[in-house]
Amino acid sequence: MRTDGTVDRRGLLKVAGGSVAAMGLTAAGCGAGSGAGGDGTVTIRYAWWGSDDRAERINETIRLFEKKHPKIRVKTDFQPYLDFWKKFNTQASGGNPPDVFQNAIGFLRKYDEKNVLLDLRPQAEAGNLRMRGFRAGLEKFGEVDGKLLGVPVGSNSMALVIDRAVFAKAGITPEPGWTWGEFQAAMAKIRDTQGRAGDSGLYGVMYLYDLHLRQHGKAFFTKDGLGFTEADLTEWWTAARAGVRSGVHADPKKVAQIKPKSAVAGELAAAEFTWDNFTIRYTSEGKSQYGLAPIPTTDGRRTGQYLGSLMLSASRRTKHPEEVARFIDFMVHDPEVGKIMGYDRGVPATTTQYEAFTPTDEVNRQIAAYEQQLVDSGVLEPITPHPAGADVAEAAFLRIAEDMALGKRSVAEAVAQFFTEAKTALGS
CATH class of the missing domain: 3.40.190.10 (Periplasmic binding protein-like II)
Known part of the structure; x- marks a missing residue:
């Protein structure tokens, strides 16, 4: 479910049924992730779709992450929705997907069957990724056949x-x-x-x-x-x-x-x-x-x-699953990230980020109140x-x-x- 309203729905979906054009790889270099530097620094690649405003917000959160995790560097790549999936399809087919990327429920089984997605459950069990503290059962949203293939960043309905x-x-x-x-x-x-x-x-x-x-x-x-x-x-x-x-x-x-x-x-x-x-x-x-x-x-x-959601998924080919898990954990739990992102990708999925951001404009207050009413009334159901x-x-x-x-x-x-x-x- 899309949370970037800058392009009409028909335009967003044209890519799904069309052929995939060959496109270049990101500037992050070859392979699913760059190797560790001489000082032990690890570089991971992060890709997402959205507007320039979303890119500015995400880049700000990445600067915060790198400040708090100086041994992990993040190289970024963002595209409009159509271009993102064209490029991602090309990268995935060539065995070179980004280490971590924005994802949606319509693509989980597709890329799981293509052996593209990393099961994040072992990282959660190792303590590198917290799967508690999510609102309204959203922690289950990225589960497929017992595997954890995506972690929600926000919700909408x-x-x-x-x-x-x-x-x-x-x-x-x-x-x-x-x-x-x-x-x-x-x-x-x-x-x-x-x-x-x-x-x-x-x-x-x-x-x-x-x-x-x-x-x-x-x-x-x-x-x-x-x-x-x-x-x-x-x-x-x-x-x-x-x-x-x-x-x-x-x-x-x-x-x-x-x-x-x-x-x-x-x-x-x-x-x-x-x-x-x-x-x-x-x-x-x-x-x-x-x-x-x-x-x-x-x-x-x-x-x-x-409640639908955008989510963060990881590449099965990543050389740095622990660092990717820690990055995802930071992006969905850190309260400062919640303040920076606001409702750009929907209402924050975790309680810490939800409580950290208080909308000041009438529209966002309505969105928060609407979703809270859905939770309180008990009408929400699981999604397949x-x-x-x-x-x-x-x-x-x-x-x-x-x-x-x-x-x-x-x-x-x-x-x-x-x-x-x-x-x-x-x-x-």
């Missing part, structure tokens, strides 16, 4: 981002436990009273569809493949198309025309389902005030939600690590859904095409 002024004028105050029927009625009321669509559209929001499936005891992915049927997806996409035709959901063609600006900031819709920490994006793009509303439910209780090929299936879902929304495919054609591509990607 799906939410409904709303234009607070429009909702207030329409007299709508979403409360936890509201149902999909109440959501649809609210969207229709906004359409009828405020002169814009209620929601930006449900076609291609894969993680929202996952929550809807989980509310019915299913899931988008299982550990082996897809967890739903063609009939399930036909029902979802048919309802989404009906919402567009009725004006409850925004016109997909108009939404496409204003990208990368969101439909909410562009005043085409009053609400949009996305990750909670993306709320910052709307504030920078739009003229209104934006807030977070709860996910609708089927039964008035179960939302299907979980995605199967290998999930990134390709997700890209196909987004692309095919957009084609259908723009009138290039019928619902039946879109469903058939998605299942054909997904089964190929997932090997099922």
Whole structure:
């Protein structure tokens, strides 16, 4: 789950289904990590994706780490999301991945099956990596088949981002436990009273569809493949198309025309389902005030939600597993790192960093309050690590859904095409 809101979701996922271009290696030199220097100094390589602002923050945390660990040097490499995964794929295929790198749940099984990821559990057992003190069970997030393949750095969850002024004028105050029927009625009321669509559209929001499936005891992915049927997806996409035709959901063609600006900031819709920490994006793009509303439910209780997270993973080829483990430990536990990073990668995953950073702006306070409400209400559920090929299936879902929304495919054609591509990607 992505926590950098500087690029639209379609752009982020194009890399997943495309060919990998050959790209050069980082300036850190050959091999998974540089050897120890004559004075015993060890150099490790650290790579991540994100914006220039994230790079500045991370570089500041690295300076702090090197000051406290003078025998460990860190060489860095950051790219935009697309370029990061292109480069990483090339490096991993050539046996030269960085020692430690930013990762996401959609890639754990994929790179574990390719023997790229280091099982960090032995380092945790040796005391080099603390796996206690995480919020809301996040320490389990990077576990796959008994192996510890990633350590969370932050958390986020799906939410409904709303234009607070429009909702207030329409007299709508979403409360936890509201149902999909109440959501649809609210969207229709906004359409009828405020002169814009209620929601930006449900076609291609894969993680929202996952929550809807989980509310019915299913899931988008299982550990082996897809967890739903063609009939399930036909029902979802048919309802989404009906919402567009009725004006409850925004016109997909108009939404496409204003990208990368969101439909909410562009005043085409009053609400949009996305990750909670993306709320910052709307504030920078739009003229209104934006807030977070709860996910609708089927039964008035179960939302299907979980806390997602970016994480740090290590290369199986690293020559310095202990130093890598100590680096990861520092990055997820040190309170000064929490103050520096803030909510850049989501709400801090550990209690020490969560307590060290107190947001001063209204948007970040809303994000913290939203996630705390999820924890306190007990609605959070575990997430199943995605199967290998999930990134390709997700890209196909987004692309095919957009084609259908723009009138290039019928619902039946879109469903058939998605299942054909997904089964190929997932090997099922």
